Amino acid sequence: SPVLELREITKVYGSGPAEVHALTGVNLSVRAGEMVAVMGPSGSGKSTLLTIAGSLERPTSGEVLVEGVPLAGMSRAEQARMRRRHVGYVFQDFNLLPGLTAAENIALPLELDGVKARKAAEAARRALEQVGLAEQATRFPDELSGGQRQRVAIARALVGERRLLLADEPSGALDTRTGEAVIRLLRTFCKKGATAVLATHDAQLAAWADRVVFVRDGVAIDQTAPPAGPESL
Numbered sequence: 431s432p433v434l435e436l437r438e439i440t441k442v443y444g445s446g447p448a449e450v451h452a453l454t455g456v457n458l459s460v461r462a463g464e465m466v467a468v469m470g471p472s473g474s475g476k477s478t479l480l481t482i483a484g485s486l487e488r489p490t491s492g493e494v495l496v497e498g499v500p501l502a503g504m505s506r507a508e509q510a511r512m513r514r515r516h517v518g519y520v521f522q523d524f525n526l527l528p529g530l531t532a533a534e535n536i537a538l539p540l541e542l543d544g545v546k547a548r549k550a551a552e553a554a555r556r557a558l559e560q561v562g563l564a565e566q567a568t569r570f571p572d573e574l575s576g577g578q579r580q581r582v583a584i585a586r587a588l589v590g591e592r593r594l595l596l597a598d599e600p601s602g603a604l605d606t607r608t609g610e611a612v613i614r615l616l617r618t619f620c621k622k623g624a625t626a627v628l629a630t631h632d633a634q635l636a637a638w639a640d641r642v643v644f645v646r647d648g649v650a651i652d653q654t655a656p657p658a659g660p661e662s663l
């Protein structure tokens with residue numbers, strides 16, 4: 431079954447005259463190992479789509495399935511557990527804690543999940559190696575470049591074998607070259623079996639994805655044929 435499936439998702443914020451239809455009848459199915467780009471102008475519903483896909487918000491109607499399991503059938507506790515175990519997020523502002531080193535930032539979610547400190551530190555070290563930052567393990571976020579911070583955020587999202595990565599404008603604050611390095615990194619992970627859904631308004635970056643879904647006014651148009659893009663790393 432697909433890693434992630436959205437069925438007829440609708441999201442309405444507010445009510446009455448303040449009502450906003452952020453998403454209308456969105457269907458999306460993402461297979462293991464796929465990298466899907468969600469493109470669209472500001473306010474089109476990309477972030478809403480990602481937060482619903484990651485069960486950070488409930489849809490007004492429709493169904494979300496992760497690894498074939500409908501989220502609606504789960505208790506809140508089960509949903510939280512599912513998120514911690516399977517889903518990693520990368521947000522535009524990275525959300526790194528300034529008082530913790532790169533390694534500590536990555537180990538924290540594992541420790542919160544009950545993993546022993548030494549094991550979490552070991553997993554963090556491996557994750558930093560994977561993103562090419564082994565040398566920066568003991569640096570604090572403000573001692574890292576924008577691109578390096580972004581790679582720490584990706585390492586944190588994927589630590590603990592979480593296989594679905596949701597990234598909202600993962601290159602938003604980065605220059606083109608660095609943004610491309612981040613996308614290449616995501617591609618590497620997808621080649622190893624992780625799955626990524628990334629929201630971006632940058633067509634050049636979206637060209638790296640296997641598939642591009644366009645969102646406009648809350649309606650998604652799935653481009654099943656991938657656009658011509660860079661073939662390999």
Ligand code: ADP
Binds near residue numbers: 443444450451473
């Ligand atoms: P994008 O990520 O493409 O910029 P969003 O998903 O953030 O789009 O927003 C889609 C629409 O939903 C916009 O009109 C936005 O103003 C509205 N919206 C998003 N979040 C909220 C919220 N929490 N409350 C009310 N309206 C919201």
Ligand code: ADP
Binds near residue numbers: 576611
């Ligand atoms: P900046 O310092 O400009 O913010 P980065 O720290 O992201 O940029 O470094 C960008 C450079 O690092 C790119 O030239 C890219 O080739 C290289 N790079 C990106 N990802 C990795 C990786 N996983 N391992 C090793 N090098 C990488």
